[in-house]
Amino acid sequence: MARIALRSAEQNWNIGGSSDEEWKGWHHVESQDNFWGCGNNIGMTLQKGDMTCTYRASYYHPDFSLVKLNGKSASGSFAYDRSKSKAEVYNAFVDFIEKQITEQNA
Numbered sequence: 001m002a003r004i005a006l007r008s009a010e011q012n013w014n015i016g017g018s019s020d021e022e023w024k025g026w027h028h029v030e031s032q033d034n035f036w037g038c039g040n041n042i043g044m045t046l047q048k049g050d051m052t053c054t055y056r057a058s059y060y061h062p063d064f065s066l067v068k069l070n071g072k073s074a075s076g077s078f079a080y081d082r083s084k085s086k087a088e089v090y091n092a093f094v095d096f097i098e099k100q101i102t103e104q105n106a
Contacts, residue, residue: 023090025049026097033068043067046097053097064093069101076100 021027031045033054045054054068055078062082066074078096080089 023087024094026053026090026094046094048094051098051101053101066097066100069097069104072104074100074104 026046026048029045029047029052031052031054033043033045035043037043037056041056041058043054043056045052047053050070052068052070053066053074056065056067063077063079066076066078068074076096078093080093
């Protein structure tokens with residue numbers, strides 16, 4: 001079971017999560033693309049069926065940056081409001097991911 005989390009003093013929830021948390025069918029998984037970086041930057045992977053998204057999150061900035069979509073390099077950033085609930089943020093983020101995958105496949 002994947003368990004990845006990062007918490008900011010300003011947030012009321014942890015970034016990331018465990019594989020038993022799900023947002024519109026997406027959940028965190030362990031992946032060779034996951035990473036820890038400088039400045040508390042971490043890379044995490046979400047999966048839904050055969051779709052995957054590796055993204056970077058930071059302790060310091062309220063945004064998620066795309067790294068890979070379905071194993072291919074990706075770019076794009078999703079800013080979120082730290083006052084929103086974790087479910088609201090991740091539900092909106094996975095909508096963003098699915099839109100990016102659709103555009104990548106077009």
